Amino acid sequence: MATLNVLVAVCLAYVAVLFLVAFVAERAAARGRGWLGGPWVYTLSLSIYCTAWTFYGAVGYAARSGLEYLTIYLGPTLVFVGWWWLLRKLVRIGRAQRVTSIADLISSRFGKSNMLAVGVTILSVIAATPYIALQLQSVTLSFEVFARADGGAAASSAPASTAFWVAVGLAVFTVLFGTRNLDANERHHGVVMAIAVEAVVKLCALLAVGVFVIWGVAGGVGDVMTRIDASEIGHWQMDGGRWATLTFLSAAALLCLPRMFQVMVVENDEERHLRTASWAFPLYLMLMSLFVVPIAVVGLDLMPAGTNPDLFVLTVPLSQGQDGLAMLSFIGGFSSATSMVIVAAIALSTMVSNHIVMPIWLKLTGGGAIVSGDVRHVVLMARRVSIAGVVFLGYLYYQLSGGGAALAAIGLISFAGVAQVLPALVGGIFWRGATRAGALAGLTVGFAVWLYTMFLPSFGQGVILPAAVMQEGLFGLDWLRPRALFGIDGLDPLVHAVIWSVGLNTLVFLAVSLASFPSPLERLQGAQFINVFQHSQSPGGGFGGTAEAEDLLIMSQRILGAREAQALFHAEAARQGIEGYLPDPTPEFLQVLERELSGSVGAATAHAMVGQIVGGTTVSVEDLMAVADETAQMMEYSSKLEAQSRELSRTARQLREANEKLTRLSVQKDAFLSQISHELRTPMTSIRSFSEILREGGLERPERHKYASIIHGEAIRLTRLLDDLLDLSVLEDGQVSLNIRRARLADLLDQAEAAAGAASGGTGLEIRRDGPVDQVWITTDPDRLSQVFINLISNARKYCDAAGPRLTINVTQAGERLMIDFVDNGSGIPPDAQDLVFEKFSRIGDQKAGGAGLGLAICREIMARLGGSVSYLPGQGGAAFRVILPLHQAMAAQ
Amino acid sequence: MGKHVLVIEDEPNIIEAISFILSRDGWRVDTHSNGHDAVETVHAKAPDLVILDVMLPGKSGYDILRELRADAQTQALPVLMLTARGQNKDREMAEKMGASQFMTKPFSNADVLACVRALVGAG
Incomplete structure (x- = not known):
């Protein structure tokens, strides 16, 4: 019989070996040894999935519920074989985003929401607590088995203190190796190597017990088969609902358990290791489950009724006097428990310290110490305290729950708890429309339902939830019974809880995501996560x-x-x-x-x-955001420069235009002066010449009279020219004062005809009027308008070259505007000259009618002052001018 | 030496004044009042002297002068240019085109007469 003392000694020795392995691996990693990160170590480290629950509990499970235990292996196997691309995506995202935990991944995906990270962390800690308690329980139970076999006095005081010391020991080991250094990528080579060793130990132990049971206790494979057929296990009915639920739960747990995420994603050295693991890990699981049924069947046959089937792995070899094998089996179970607790504590402490402790500490200290060395110290302290806290919580749960429940049941509570993360996780990496609000809402609802239907009832009636609530529902509401929500009764409690929690979680996640809009950062992160294969290079083939x-x-x-x-x-x-x-x-x-x-x-x-x-x-996204900020600043600066340059070129263009205008004005002024000179000198020439002739004397009276008349006429011409010039100058300067009043259009035309007729000496121009001339009253400056009419009529009189010259004045009223067309029946103005007629001093063709060519220029200016216009109408047969003016000109104009 | 003058000018009053002055001095005066066929008229009338206005309807006095100078028959014909635009560049233009003499309007009758006599005498 192995004594308890020997057992303790072996345990300590084993732990010492683990320390050594971890230490050596750590040193080797620091020197950059490649074999450490090989695919086999990776695969073996994944075996922390197989905890004490699977080591001891699977046999117990099989003894109680037949082959249902297989579902716990089936889920992960399906994921690894069928959905390894999902794992690959997780691993790629984890590396690309430097993710430190599953809480970090979820928070990072949904716009770096720390609230979400805190939620996932709390959920994970609460869900992991029963699981850690389970490990403590299994170690304690196995100790008890040996203690009882030892028969010593230590047995009575064992359970509580054993659990406590185991917890302390695990916490110390985890603190020592989990927080040795603060790596940017949170990798722990020493711990991973120790876990790989433990994985080998527990597999060997279980296989050894299996081999012993089949060939040492039973009479070989055939005998075991017979025994299986004879036992209850062979006749167990399969519950499809439970099978599906359990398979789903274990698959979800593989993805969502913080410790699985730690070894699978965070500790992953190279993505290609996943390829090996995709077949090697299912193989490992198969080996682990290979002898479960034989051990259970033989145990049931061999052991007295009422023996805890969870401990068959230990008690069967012990009962056969195989102390050494029992010891190995114990070490296997011990390995399973410790490896789980260590990795879970590391993963959870990373989450707790990164998402809860550090934000609070930074807030309290104002974040001023970010760059100093203090932070490192604080982070390490936070990790260590978190590890101790997580392990202590497990111990507390163990004490509270009284350690009574079956191992497998406790494990399933944890699985269902972490499965609440699944919708946000899968949605986050595959669905662009998933939003922070959706993830938060789904998680909250799932967590609450899980707490109420599964976690709290697990303590047993009356511990946390009163018996009345269990029987009659919360607040006495029947539809709120924890085991029959909304009145759906008769379901297996596990299936019931999983369907409601995960189902409502998913529904709320989808609905809220669809109803809410992601922030820009969420959008950016979402795209990076979903398209991680386009965004990141496959690692490997590093630079020299x-x-x-x-x-x-x-x-x-x-x-x-x-x-x-x-x-x-x-x-x-x-x-x-x-x-x-x-x-x-x-x-x-x-x-x-x-x-x-x-x-x-x-x-x-x-x-x-x-x-x-x-x-x-x-x-990282922060890098990108910072780059975008800088780029934006540069663009702003360059757009400022561009604006300045545009401003400069605009000013230059304005200057150039002003210069051109001045030059043009100067040329115009020269031309104008030249024109005026000509117009003044011409009549003066006649005047001077004839006055000289008259002064010399010796002329007959008719000649004298004729020459005096010429002088007189030319003097008048000069005066008129000066009048026109002054008039035009006033009009052009806009300083003209208008005398606005009401007048009848017909009266104005009458006056104009009379004046034009007098001025041109009454040649026979026939004037007709068309349109409603008599009814039209206008408000304008009648004298100025008359001046325009006189000009147009006398032009027709002067220039109309038809045999029977005729001018038609056509009046049309269009709304508030009046159109007056002056059309004669002459040959009109040639097209190339039509644009010029309104220019100063323009005279068309050979016509020599005594004007200086200022009349139409003056007309144009007058019409502009009267708020209208005068223009040449081409294609009317003869010369045609159109005057347009408002019926009522505003008094305030000019 | 004939005393035959052709006056090319579009202002009727100025034509009248020049005609009066030169007729009284014994010149035979022909007149023409536009630029179009002025060169042909010069050839047709074959005057001893041409008095040419610059601003003519149809064709400017400068163009007419250039055509006259380009023709061997009228190359040396005395031409007195009159202009109302009295600017220096007009005088330069007239000399460049080969005007025998250049006068600005308004002119004194005596000057015109002296100029005409001198030009024909020199010719």
């Missing part, structure tokens, strides 16, 4: 030192310019004592380089670029 330096040089040349970059690299290489342009990328050099680059592209971009090349690390 030279390749890195070369890449850095190429990038730097592009940014700094070839000469500067080469000078920088050359100087650094010389400082390092290396020939050429490729120095080792030491941290100091990288810092210098980053500083140089940030002068050109901004600090965040520089950091991201250097990090991309040297670390092979992916650019």
